Amino acid sequence: MANNEKKTTTFLEKIGQIPRFWIYLGLLVILMLPLILRIKAKPRMGMETKMVYDFIDSLPPGSVIMLSFTYGPSARPELEPMALAIMRHAYMRGIRVMGMTLSVEGTGLGLEAMTRVAKEFEEAGYPLTYGEDWVYLGYKTGWAMVIRGIGGDFHETFPRDYYGNDTRKMALTRDIQNYDDIALVIDFASGGSPGSWITYAYQQFDQKVAAGVTAVMGADWQPYIRTGQLVGMLNGMKAAADYEAKTIEMMEKRFGYTPKPYATVGIVSVTWAQIYLIILIIIGNISFFALRRRRRR
Amino acid sequence: MPAILTWLISWKTLAAILTLAIMSFLYKENPFYRFAEYLFVGLSAGYGFAMTYHLAMKPNLLRPFIIPLLQRIHILGGEPLPINWWYIIPTFFALCYLSVIVPKYSNIIRLPFAFLLGLGSGMAIPRSFQAAILEQLWDTILHPKGYHGYVDMSEKYGWSLTLVVVSAIIIFVSVLAVLAYFFFSKPHKGAYGKFARFGIIILMIGFGASFGSTVMARFSLLIGRLMFLLSWISGFPH
Amino acid sequence: MFLSRTLPMILVFVMGIIGFSLYFIPHPAARQFENTLSQWSIAIGSFAIFLAITSLIRRYINNIKRGKDVFYSIVALVALFGMAGLGLFAGIDEKSLFQKIFINVNVPLDATMFSLLAFYVTSAAYRAFRARNVEATLLLVTAVVVILGISTIGDTQVWLRKTAEWIMNVPNLAQKRGILIGVGLGVIATSVKIILGIERNWMGG
Numbered sequence: 083m084a085n086n087e088k089k090t091t092t093f094l095e096k097i098g099q100i101p102r103f104w105i106y107l108g109l110l111v112i113l114m115l116p117l118i119l120r121i122k123a124k125p126r127m128g129m130e131t132k133m134v135y136d137f138i139d140s141l142p143p144g145s146v147i148m149l150s151f152t153y154g155p156s157a158r159p160e161l162e163p164m165a166l167a168i169m170r171h172a173y174m175r176g177i178r179v180m181g182m183t184l185s186v187e188g189t190g191l192g193l194e195a196m197t198r199v200a201k202e203f204e205e206a207g208y209p210l211t212y213g214e215d216w217v218y219l220g221y222k223t224g225w226a227m228v229i230r231g232i233g234g235d236f237h238e239t240f241p242r243d244y245y246g247n248d249t250r251k252m253a254l255t256r257d258i259q260n261y262d263d264i265a266l267v268i269d270f271a272s273g274g275s276p277g278s279w280i281t282y283a284y285q286q287f288d289q290k291v292a293a294g295v296t297a298v299m300g301a302d303w304q305p306y307i308r309t310g311q312l313v314g315m316l317n318g319m320k321a322a323a324d325y326e327a328k329t330i331e332m333m334e335k336r337f338g339y340t341p342k343p344y345a346t347v348g349i350v351s352v353t354w355a356q357i358y359l360i361i362l363i364i365i366g367n368i369s370f371f372a373l374r375r376r377r378r379r
Numbered sequence: 380m381p382a383i384l385t386w387l388i389s390w391k392t393l394a395a396i397l398t399l400a401i402m403s404f405l406y407k408e409n410p411f412y413r414f415a416e417y418l419f420v421g422l423s424a425g426y427g428f429a430m431t432y433h434l435a436m437k438p439n440l441l442r443p444f445i446i447p448l449l450q451r452i453h454i455l456g457g458e459p460l461p462i463n464w465w466y467i468i469p470t471f472f473a474l475c476y477l478s479v480i481v482p483k484y485s486n487i488i489r490l491p492f493a494f495l496l497g498l499g500s501g502m503a504i505p506r507s508f509q510a511a512i513l514e515q516l517w518d519t520i521l522h523p524k525g526y527h528g529y530v531d532m533s534e535k536y537g538w539s540l541t542l543v544v545v546s547a548i549i550i551f552v553s554v555l556a557v558l559a560y561f562f563f564s565k566p567h568k569g570a571y572g573k574f575a576r577f578g579i580i581i582l583m584i585g586f587g588a589s590f591g592s593t594v595m596a597r598f599s600l601l602i603g604r605l606m607f608l609l610s611w612i613s614g615f616p617h
Numbered sequence: 618m619f620l621s622r623t624l625p626m627i628l629v630f631v632m633g634i635i636g637f638s639l640y641f642i643p644h645p646a647a648r649q650f651e652n653t654l655s656q657w658s659i660a661i662g663s664f665a666i667f668l669a670i671t672s673l674i675r676r677y678i679n680n681i682k683r684g685k686d687v688f689y690s691i692v693a694l695v696a697l698f699g700m701a702g703l704g705l706f707a708g709i710d711e712k713s714l715f716q717k718i719f720i721n722v723n724v725p726l727d728a729t730m731f732s733l734l735a736f737y738v739t740s741a742a743y744r745a746f747r748a749r750n751v752e753a754t755l756l757l758v759t760a761v762v763v764i765l766g767i768s769t770i771g772d773t774q775v776w777l778r779k780t781a782e783w784i785m786n787v788p789n790l791a792q793k794r795g796i797l798i799g800v801g802l803g804v805i806a807t808s809v810k811i812i813l814g815i816e817r818n819w820m821g822g
Contacts (some may be wrong), residue, residue, distance in 0.1 A: 085430025105743060106405065106736050112624040113602055117609055126772040129535055129782065156731035160596060186427045187727070189434065189720040197711050220434040223665065225656035226499060234652025239659065242438040245710060281503070281510040286640075297596035301589040301763075303593040304785055305794040308532070309518045311510065318592065318768055319599040348602045353769045355735075360761055362743040367757075368745045390721040397722060401729035417689040419726040422697025423671050426719055428666055428697075428705020435663035439656070469657035473664040479671045484620035488668065489820055490628065491661050496819055497629035498654055500808035501636025507639055507808075511801025515794050546787045553788060557795025578795075579752060585792025587756040588784055591763025594738065601735035603728060605762060 095376075097367025105362070112358045114328070116350040123349050127324040130307060133314025134292045135325065137219035137266060138168065143176030143351070145265040146258065151183040151192030157272035157296045162195055164294040164316045165270050169199040170341065173210060174332055177265075178254050182219040182240070184228060184275055185377070189221040193244060211294035213252040220244035225275055229282040233261050235287070259374035261289040270294040276303060280311045323349035382616035395611045396604045398604055444470050519554050521547060626814045633812030673697070759784060 087158055102373025127135065138147070149168065153161045172179050181196045183189050196218050203210050210216055219240045222228040231239035236258045241251050249255040257263060267289055269276045276293040283289035290313050293303055306312040316325065322345035386392065397418075444466035449455040451462070472494050478487040516522070533543045541609040559571065561580030567575045639651040674697070677690040703715045710716065748754040765771060766781020810816035 100743070101538075105740050109601075109736060109739050110605075113598070113605055116603070117606060123769050125769055127769075128767065128778075133535070150718050155727035156600060156726060158724070159606075160599045172497075175400045175743055187723075188421070189430045190426075190716055191724070193711055193716065194720060221430050222439070223431060223435045223662035224495070224659055226502065227594050227655045227662065230502070231652065231655040231659055234648070234655060238652075238656050241442065244434065277510075281506045283811055285506050285514075291447075295593075296590045297599070298589075300592040301585070301785060301789050302793055304790045305515060305518075305797055308786065308790060309514045311514060317767070318595045319602075320595060320769065323769075348599060348606065351602045351605075352595055352598045356594060356740075356764050356768050357770075359594060359739055359742055360764060362739065363746050363761070365756070366743045366746060367748055379463075390717060394721045394725040398725045398729045401726060402733070413689055415726055417686075417693040418696050419723065419730075420673070421693035422700045422718065422723050424670055425697040425700025425702075426704065426715075426723060428670055428701045429709065429715065430660075431663055431666040432705060432721075433709055435659065436666075440663060443660075465653070466657075466660070469660040472657075472661045476664040476667045479668050489621060489625040491664070492819055493625040493628035494632055495658055495662060496633030496811060498636040498658060500629075500811045501633035501638075502640065502651075504637050504805050504808050505640040507801050507804045510666060511797050511804070512650070512766035515798055515801075519794065532786065536779075536786070542783075549787055549795075550791045553761060553791030554795050554798070557792055558798065560691075561795070561799050580755060581788055581792050581795070583752045583756045583782065584759045584788040585796075587759025588763045588789035588792075590756070591760040592767065594742075594760075594764055595768065597735040597738045600728065600732040603734045604725075607725070 092372065092376075094372035095369050096239045097365050098231065098373070107360065108356060112354050113351045117347065117353055122343060123327070123348060125320065125324045125327055125346070125355075127328065128317070130315040131321040133307070134168075134367050135171070135314075135328065136317060137313045138177065138291070138293065140169055141174065141177055141265050144178070146180060146254065146263060147172055147266045147268065148180045148182065149192075150267065150269040150271075150279070151181060151188040151195065152185045152275040153191065153270055153272035155191065159339035159344075159348065160190060160296050160319050160322060161270040161272065161294055162191065163349070165192075165195045165320035166199055166209070166341075166344075167329045167372050168268060168294075169196070169216075169262075169374060170202070170329040170333060171325070172330075173199070173203060173208075173278070174336060178214070179216045180219060180254065180258075180264075181217070183221050184225050184278075185273075186221055188275045189244075190296070190370045192220075192344060193218055196279070197287075197326060202333075202339070202341045205324050206333065206337035208337060213247070214254055217249075217254050218244040218251060225278040226282050229278055230286070231263075233287040235284060236260055236263075263288040264289065266290045266292060268292045268294060271299070272296050273299075276306075276312065280306060284311050288331075292316075301336065319345050319352055321348050321354060386614055386615055386616055391611050391614065395608060398608060402604075440466065440469060440473055519551055553577075622820070625820060626817075630812055630814060633808070637812075643674075670697075 090177065112328055141147070144155055151161075151165065169179055181192045181198075183192045183306075198217060200210050200212070200216060220243065222231075222239065228239060237250050238253070240255070243249055243252065245254070249258075259285060267279055267283060269279050269291065271293060272295075276291070279291045281295075284291050291311070292313045292315065293306075294316040295318075297320075300315070300317035303312065303315055303317075307315055316322065326343065326345045330341055330343060330346070397415055400415040401407055404412045426604060443463045445464035446455060447460040450457065450459050472491040475487045475490045478484045530543075532538055532546070533540065538546070556574055556578035558578075559569075560575045560582065562575075565571060618764060637656070638649075639647050639654075674694065677694050680686050680690040700715070700718065702772060703713075703718070707714060746760075748757050762777065763781050765774070766777045766779075766784075771778035771781060807816060811819065
């Protein structure tokens with residue numbers, strides 16, 4: 083019987099059974115092509131991304147924003163370009179940036195991201211001063227308590243920065259007492275930490291919070307934007323590419339310097355792969371319906 | 380040193396080899412993959428310990444209390460630090476964690492657990508209620524206390540007034556339907572059953588949206604690795 | 618018995634009531650006390666790493682004793698002590714060996730492990746994503762619209778972007794909100810159970 087069925091398998095049914103090896107290879111080729119051909123996207127900013135952009139753009143120079151690098155290496159391709167873009171935007175507007183993390187793996191990644199942008203600005207001929215324009219505070223244990231702690235006494239929560247300097251003495255952090263002195267917190271998160279920022283910083287201290295999240299979580303945070311609990315959200319590599327394209331353009335115009343693009347290159351591969359996936363789903367379904375129709379006959 | 384050797388003996392090559400070792404898992408489980416896996420667990424734990432020591436333990440507990448205490452009883456030297464005697468309480472609870480080293484006394488670890496869990500739970504109740512329930516309900520029923528998300532929507536997304544009103548009604552009914560679906564104390568029969576079934580439909584649309592978004596994340600991660608491998612290969616001297 | 622069961626139960630109850638009530642007292646002294654408790658929690662929590670490290674070390678030592686995965690367990694232990702030692706005694710700034718190892722060994726290992734999911738998600742979607750019935754069809758159609766709408770294709774195809782935005786902001790939002798409210802109630806119920814000593818799983822049985 084099984085043998086008989088096999089013999090009469092039509093083409094439509096067969097295409098539902100492409101071996102895994104070819105599916106994998108197809109994906110690899112599709113992803114590699116735009117990278118090798120160096121195709122860059124010129125994306126248009128999505129609305130949730132624009133909300134964050136507009137908020138930062140409306141802050142007066144000299145404001146302080148805080149970035150929380152709450153992600154590990156597995157979310158880095160999506161979240162790091164966002165963080166880099168936001169830092170570029172902030173520095174160009176004269177906004178000062180503090181970095182911290184609630185995830186131990188995020189400690190080294192936050193350091194890497196912050197030093198990289200500092201280096202970019204140095205190469206662009208607009209050097210930033212550590213301790214005045216930016217500070218890296220590093221890691222603390224316990225999400226909720228750290229977030230609550232900053233609202234109570236910033237210096238007690240972060241007595242020292244990453245390098246062991248006294249935060250009561252550094253120019254940037256000297257005058258920061260609590261959330262009243264922080265214009266915006268942006269949590270780059272691979273997990274549920276934006277929820278803790280909302281619950282412990284927004285609800286209790288009216289702190290403005292934005293989130294940069296992996297696309298896995300993007301849909302989950304949507305309700306918080308409508309309620310104003312988040313001022314906006316960067317969702318996945320598309321948002322990273324949107325923001326990156328904008329800040330690269332700004333830096334080129336102002337300094338004649340082009341930072342290395344990352345998400346604007348990667349997003350082309352993502353789009354190609356998305357189309358590949360949809361085609362595969364369609365093929366799988368055609369084959370499924372062909373098989374079902376025959377079974378019914 | 381010849382260019383090729385500098386390329387070969389570099390951090391980037393090491394990272395590339397490890398990337399390929401993990402990717403070899405796609406073929407099947409093998410010794411390279413296992414080596415990389417154990418190496419990762421060990422390094423991560425060591426990394427976590429050193430970072431926690433430098434950035435949390437030392438500034439937030441050792442410096443306010445333990446180091447100045449040891450200075451006062453002349454075990455440690457150096458410039459005397461100010462002491463905060465209240466920190467004797469967290470120091471006691473923190474030191475309880477060390478009891479794990481001696482399995483016989485490891486029950487003492489329940490004390491710091493109790494402190495953190497009790498405080499955390501107590502603090503979570505009113506705030507979670509506010510963040511996850513009240514604010515969400517206010518917006519669902521368009522209560523004047525809520526943030527006027529629906530006004531914002533029409534401006535930012537360019538929605539017409541009709542669309543805003545229809546959407547607000549859909550949200551209201553759908554939230555109720557999803558809650559009805561998860562409410563198992565009443566059997567899903569009759570009109571209530573039909574309403575709960577509408578809840579399933581909304582759930583499916585939501586899961587579809589989550590999946591649609593998730594796909595982007597999965598591809599992004601692989602692209603990250605491919606970009607790295609390409610940049611490593613392009614560094615090959617020619 | 619008192620030290621291992623009764624005292625932790627009393628402590629969890631007292632701390633829970635304190636944590637809960639402080640929220641409703643607007644007096645500056647109460648705010649200050651709540652802050653002090655948060656700062657203590659950060660300090661206490663930092664020592665929890667000993668728990669993680671000790672159980673990991675114990676597991677690998679047991680492996681070695683039982684002759685299971687001896688080589689790999691030694692690799693893990695050497696990596697653990699080596700990395701911790703480097704970080705503790707040789708500096709952690711961006712030019713240190715510690716940070717170099719993190720960026721060039723930890724990061725590729727972790728990132729690559731998760732990147733493999735791209736292959737599995739593609740293969741699984743191809744094999745299992747079928748429009749079998751109404752629910753599955755809805756899921757599939759929504760997924761496709763969202764995939765296209767939020768990608769760069771939506772940048773040029775305005776109707777796709779608009780549809781995806783509407784799906785995200787209306788039915789998806791309603792679904793997430795329904796679940797969110799359910800989870801919120803769950804968090805509160807669990808917290809109350811912990812404080813009242815009904816939920817004792819945290820004591821490890």
